[in-house]
Amino acid sequence: MDIYSFLEQHNNARVGFNFELFINYNESYFTQDLDKAIFKLFSKISKIGFRFNEGKIIYNPLLEYKDGSRSFSVDDLTDEDFDLLRHLNFNRLSNNVKAFIADLLWIQKKDYKYSIIAINAYYGLFKELKNNINSNFDVEIIRRALFIATQIKNDSFLKTCCKLIYDIITSDTKLLENTFKRIYFIDILIQYDKSILENLIMILDEEIELSRENLYKSEHAYKSKLRCLKKLKLSQDIKLTNIALANFYVNYADCLTRSSLDEILIAKKCYIDAINLYRNNGNAQDAVYIHEKVEKIEPLVVEQLQPIKVELNVTSIIEEIKNDIKDLSFEECIICFLKVVDLPRKDSLRKRLKDELEKSPLSSMIPVSIVNKTGSVLCLLEPIISLDLDVDSVELDRHLAHKLLIETQIYSLGIEYLINYIKQKYDINPDALDFLVQDNLIVPENRRSIFKYALYLFLNDKRYEAMHILAPQVENLFRELAQNCGGSVTTIDKDGTGQVKLLKSIFETTELLECYNPDILFLFRALLIERACGNIRNDIAHGLLDENDIEGSVYSYFFGALIKLILYTSKGAFAIIKHSNKLKHILKGNN
Structure with missing residues (x-):
């Protein structure tokens, strides 16, 4: 048996080669050296993956591994390999193999002869498969044939193909059972045969009537009709069809x-x-x-x-906090926010996103809608799998911000325990927080009283009032930081009047990014103005924050993160740590 008889008997791939065939057999099955060489080459080519996309064929390795290695690729084919392919007896190859090999030679070597072989093989394969109404593969291969024919300007082939497709959609009643397939064929004709657009519009009107109860089929038919009308430049009909589609949406x-x-x-x-x-x-x-x-x-x-319920065992976390704060003074307990509050770095959030992508690739393919309490969509996050997680982008930042929002539910557990311990053990007044804000480089001097009063309110269960003070004060804090770093916090209009920059622009100030910790800037930006995260500042500015919302984890986390931020530059806190051996032990190795 030679290689051609072998393929005819065993190869059942729709196009190309059956990968498993070359696992079950080897070149020793043949006696002729040429057959063995062809078998070995076909074995390598069988590992080339491919897909059709709007008439194009895209090659990729069939297998890719975590370590970066892959199976055989088109790029691995040598000149000797192509010479061997050219010497094949194409007359003895079945259409599925002939189309794949000829197309490969056409794409890689631009040899006109093989473009003709490819389109005729695809056409023959299409006629073999067109009666299978349960598959759309015939749609893909005839679209590929027409794409090549357009490239080589083979008008005769284009006309023959389009006539066959038109005959199918007007005479094959079986296609009415699969109206999507009929519409797919119509889409091909819209692209390649402008002479029958008016006839196609009538067929699409029929499809629309037949598919009233199927949203996606009707929608596709309407949009295909609009493509016809746009090619015919019938502006009034385009408007009427758009309104008809809108009416259909409403009725459905x-x-x-x-x-x-x-x-x-x-x-x-x-x-x-x-x-x-x-x-x-x-x-x-x-x-x-x-x-x-x-x-x-x-x-x-x-x-x-x-809600999705997730049970977490936080006993060990709480026990550690409990042991740490035992016998501490009020000031020392406040300083413990340095340990209790985690300020995750962007790279840490990025790594956790990568881990999720690896563990659950299917869920990473789904876009995420962020909705508010009334059900309104605030923003739509693209599927994680569509992003390059190694390259910074606005869309990636939104995903990282949303990841932060989810994790605040865990971070806030320790914060809440520490807050409850402090308010139960100590009789708090605003002046007790002087050590935090006095002589603090980050807290504006003329805002220190209102800062400590807002922190006092939060610690005493006046969270709603506290957040209405803290949100604008923290916004001002970052404006002051940007200005102190040499950045501009205002813009000048054409008429010469000055306008205060939006907070988003403040966080993007070049001078601030150069002088201050970018991870902290990202975190507070996410908490304050990112819709996929806290959006605290915007909710408060627009009066959207209700008292019932204030118990959410994002607010206790914001409070804890703010305390930690202020502690970083508090001279009073530094002096207390300096003279407290217990705090030194607790905070050892902490960020």
């Missing part, structure tokens, strides 16, 4: 029972998509009316959300 959403979170979220998205279409097509009044529906549906999101 209205019919949902909303008995599950999925249905509620689908309805909400439909309404929002409809609002955008109405606004962009001159129906502002309808947009206002549908917005009222969105406001009514948002509370249902919160009602359906179920």
Whole structure:
């Protein structure tokens, strides 16, 4: 048996080679040296992975390992390998192998002869597979054939292919059972045959009527129709179709029972998509009316959300704090915030994100919606897997900020224990906190009284009042820091009037970033203004913070982090530590 007979008998891959075939057999199966050489080369090529994407074929190693090594790749093919491929008897290869090899030669060597072989092999393979209504693979291979034909300007092939596809969508009743496949073929014709666009619009109208109860099929059909209309430059019809799509979204959403979170979220998205279409097509009044529906549906999101319960054994943490603070003075207990509060570095958060990606790749593929207590979406985080975690970016910072928010639930446990211990054991008054703020380089001199008063309120369960003081004072603290580092905290308008910079711009001040710890700047920025994290400053500035919210972990963590920040530059605290052997022992090795 020669190599061609062997492949015909054993290779059942849709395109290319069956990888397992070359595990079960080896070159000793053949007697001729040429067959053995071809088998060995095909064995290597079988390890090349590939995928189709909008008519293109993208190659990649079939296997990639954690240590960076990989299986055979297109880049590993040598000139000798390509010479051997050129000398194959393509007439004896089946279409699935012929298409793959010829396409490989066309892409890598730009040899026109193989582009012709490739498109004809894909076309033959398409005719073999087109009756399989349960697979869309035939859609991908005919799209690839048309893509190559366009590259080489083979108009005759394009015309033949498009005619066959048009005959299929107009005469094959089986395709009506899989309307998505029919629409996929229509999308191909929209791209490659402008002469039948009006006919395609009529077919798409039929699809829209048949798919009224299927959101995604109808939506796809509407959008394909819009592509036709845009190519025909029918602006009025485009507007009417957009409004029809908006009406469809609204009607579909209205019919949902909303008995599950999925249905509620689908309805909400439909309404929002409809609002955008109405606004962009001159129906502002309808947009206002549908917005009222969105406001009514948002509370249902919160009602359906179920908390995920995680049990943590924090006994050892609490016991350690308990032993540390035994017999300490009030001031020494406050200084213990240095040990109890963890200020995570960005790199630590980044590493934990990487660990999550490795442990749970599937969950890392899902975007995350950050919603407020009414169900409104504050921001949408892209899937972690789509980010380069080694490169700083705005999107990565948002993920890190959200990671910080989640971890505050753990960090706050020790903080809450320490706060409760202090308020139960000591009779606190504002003056007791003088040692923290007096002679403190980071606390503005004219703000020291209000700082210690706000800290006093928080320690005495007046957290709501305390946060309304602390948030703007901490904002001012970082403005002062930026200014002291030589940065500008104002902007000048064209008319010469000055405006105070937004807090976001303050945290991005070059001089501040050069002079101050970037991890601390990131942490307080996340807590104060990042929607994916605390957003404390914005919630307070807009009057959105309720008394019921104040018990959240993010607020106790903010308080603890602020105490630790102030302790770093407190001369009074430093003097106490200097004369306290117990504190020196407790804080040994602490950041």
